[in-house]
Amino acid sequence: MFLCIxxxxxxxxxxxxxxxxxxxxxxxxxxxxxxxxxGFINCNDYQLD
Numbered sequence: 156m157f158l159c160i161x162x163x164x165x166x167x168x169x170x171x172x173x174x175x176x177x178x179x180x181x182x183x184x185x186x187x188x189x190x191x192x193x194g195f196i197n198c199n200d201y202q203l204d
Contacts, residue, residue, distance in 0.1 A: 170195075 174195060 174192075
């Protein structure tokens with residue numbers, strides 16, 4: 156179980172880094188940025204079993 160939790164955390168951190176790299180070149184409002192991040196986190200939470 157511990158390995159599963161650690162792997163989920165590692166995957167989440169890697170996906171956040173990738174999202175940051177992809178979105179850093181775009182100019183967005185802070186509100187839009189926050190909505191994208193919250194949507195990403197919610198989507199990621201629902202994918203974990």
